[in-house]
Amino acid sequence: MDLTxxxxxxxxxxxxxxDVWVKMLTANHGMLTVFAFGGSRSRKRFTGCLDSxxxxxxxxxxxxxxxxxxxxxxxxxxxxxxxRVDWKKQGLVANCIRFLEALGVNPVDADKIFLITKxxxxxxxxxxxxxxxxxxxxxxxMAAEYGYALDASRCYTCGQSLDxxxxxxxxxxxxxxxxxxxQGIMSLYASKECLDILVHIQExxxxxxxxxxxxxxxxxxxxxxxxxxxxxxxxxxxxDGRFKKMY
Ligand SMILES: [Zn+2]
Numbered sequence: 001m002d003l004t005x006x007x008x009x010x011x012x013x014x015x016x017x018x019d020v021w022v023k024m025l026t027a028n029h030g031m032l033t034v035f036a037f038g039g040s041r042s043r044k045r046f047t048g049c050l051d052s053x054x055x056x057x058x059x060x061x062x063x064x065x066x067x068x069x070x071x072x073x074x075x076x077x078x079x080x081x082x083x084r085v086d087w088k089k090q091g092l093v094a095n096c097i098r099f100l101e102a103l104g105v106n107p108v109d110a111d112k113i114f115l116i117t118k119x120x121x122x123x124x125x126x127x128x129x130x131x132x133x134x135x136x137x138x139x140x141x142m143a144a145e146y147g148y149a150l151d152a153s154r155c156y157t158c159g160q161s162l163d164x165x166x167x168x169x170x171x172x173x174x175x176x177x178x179x180x181x182x183q184g185i186m187s188l189y190a191s192k193e194c195l196d197i198l199v200h201i202q203e204x205x206x207x208x209x210x211x212x213x214x215x216x217x218x219x220x221x222x223x224x225x226x227x228x229x230x231x232x233x234x235x236x237x238x239x240d241g242r243f244k245k246m247y
Contacts, residue, residue, distance in 0.1 A: 001062040001069070005029065006077065008118060009054045010097050014040060020050055022071060024058065027114045030105035034060050036071040049074040053083050053093060053121055080125035088132075089124050095135040096120060102236055102243035103142060112145050120206040127210050133219055137201050137209055139236075140226045144202045148173075148233035150225075152195040155180055166190045168225045173232040188228060194221040 005026040012022045020039030025031055039046055049056045055078040060069050083089045096117070105113050120138055124130050144150070155162060156172075157180035166175040167187035175195075181187055190198070197212050214222070231237050235246045 002060070003029065004057065004059045006114075007032075007056055007058045008114070008121065009050060009052055009056060010101075011052060012039075012050050022050055024056075025100070025105070025114055025117055026058070026110070028107075028110055030107050030110040030113070031101070032060065032069060034058070034069040034071040036074075039071070046071075046074050047076065048079070049076050051079070051084065053080045053125075054078070055080070055118065055121075080121045082125045083121065089127075089130055092130055092132065092134055093121065093124055096138045099135065099139055099142070099236070099243055102245070103146075103234060106146070109145055113142070116141060116145065116206060120209075123206045123209060130210075131212075131219075133223060134209060136223055136226045138206070139230050140198065141201055141206070143230055143233055146234065148229070149202050150198060150229060151175065152190070152198045162195055163192060165192050166195060168228060170228045170232070173229060188221070188224045190221050190225055191218060194218050194225070197222060198225070 005028060007024040007026045010023045010025055010031070012020055014020055018038050018040045020036045021033055022036055022039070023031065023033045036046060036050060039050055054076060056074045056076055058071060059073040061072055063070055083093050100113070100117065124134065152166070152175055153162060154160065155166070155177035156174040157176050160177050162175060162177060164178065166177060167181045168175050168190055169182075170186040170188060175190065193214055197214060197218070201209065231246060236243045237246055
């Protein structure tokens with residue numbers, strides 16, 4: 001295999017004295033772990049490239065025995081350096097990356113996942129301040145990209161518009177109107193404002209996610225629904241500082 005790909009450096013680590021492994025998200029092949037031999041010494045081949053959250057052009061080839069991937073060359077396309085110097089931004093991005101690692105990237109969805117993740121980094125890098133719930137929006141969007149978009153405009157049961165708010169059924173993973181809400185089933189209330197933002201997140205690039213200014217209560221509604229939806233459809237839950245597979 002020999003490929004040249006736009007990639008985002010997710011994490012790096014050293015092994016042996018001067019060699020580096022790089023976990024990266026590529027534009028067409030999902031997540032790859034590649035080895036940069038001499039990576040911590042070879043300034044010429046990897047000039048300033050191997051820092052987390054760099055956007056790079058990478059050339060990768062299989063080793064002779066086909067067991068691992070070598071990073072042959074890299075050039076820096078863009079550096080999201082504000083993230084690296086701001087611990088709050090760094091924490092939010094790290095959470096999104098951990099989610100992505102727990103979820104895995106299907107090769108068929110790789111290009112979409114790459115574009116959204118790149119736009120997210122761009123947005124967080126540029127923003128003056130970033131809301132702590134941004135990683136939740138990213139999880140919600142990823143679920144949508146994996147085929148679990150939430151229909152937040154119509155009641156799942158009767159098809160009526162959800163202009164008066166809705167109830168998200170935790171054990172079924174969809175929204176219904178007040179009249180269709182079954183008794184005795186756990187549901188989460190979503191106001192119209194909450195639903196509008198959820199629809200927007202599914203449609204628009206993360207570059208626009210800084211535009212939402214909901215109240216704390218609406219953020220809470222969104223947070224509860226996103227957590228429940230991600231648990232229901234993707235089987236992932238954030239617990240004890242990491243994402244756990246529920247099934
Ligand atoms: Zn209904």
